[in-house]
Amino acid sequence: MNQVEDTAQKISTMEIRGAGRIARAAAEALRDHASKMEASSLEEFDSSLSRAAQTLLKTRPTAVSLSNAVMMVIRYQGGEVEAARQSVVDNASRFIESSLRAVEQIGEIGSRRIRNGDTVLTPCNSDAALWIIETANRQGKDITVLATESRPRYQGHLTIRRLEKAGISTELIVDSAVRSVINQVDQVVVGADVITVNGTLVNKIGTSQIALCAHEARTSFMVAAETYKFSPHTIMGDLVVIEERSPEEVLPDISQFRHVRVRNPAFDVTPHQYIDVICTEVGAIPPEMSYLIIKEKLGWELGKATGHQP
């Protein structure tokens, strides 16, 4: 199995998960593919690269980080094979580096909104959200974290392990306990799989219920999102596809039921009205500014968005 197939399988089975990690793994796999591929013409190079890109793109339908990363990596310069190969390798390295730097910058920016003594609620397991919490902790702020389990895959367990390592006091709660505890929470911090042109957030299932509770309780709701989590396709009116995963993740033995169907949507949609701020690597912005990120950072513009642009 080559690295593209191996990475695609790991992303599908969620051995590699989280929108940022998925994007970096795809960039790494394309870099490996481009550097090892045998191609005697640019046409051969193109078709092999686009087959590899398609294999990766099919793995998880919601994460726009994946398609943004793939597009940034395969957009090469150079009129012959060796120049194209080098260009793809450089694009991938640049993407990986800037993506790692972005989460650090988000940590710096988001941590300014966290005060000494705050209780922070975070669902699932978002690297960007955790950078905010860990950075605030490193600044000497005394924080308590409430982590939700995030069924059915229990990504909350990854979160409590990471916070344990960082020495941050953490309480684990079941997903349905959020409304019971929301009045003890000062800040909700969540990651993002997708941000649409109007600032709508698509993130782990359960996020929108948390946002609703936070809105009702007037608790601040902060999103941590690198700019490559914004979806250029939404300026063309495309809707975000919500991934439905296997029923066995929810109920391992479904065969004993004849009249029951298990539904397992992996993500949900939070309206921009429930979001106070989106922390990106270029600054903390209101969700209403999402179009500007898509235009200025991703190079897609209304009326011109017929394909990806440099």
Ligand code: RUB
């Ligand atoms: C993970 C999830 C995360 C975002 C952002 O879902 O919804 O909040 O991907 O994560 P899954 P990060 O476990 O299904 O991949 O900040 O790490 O990119």
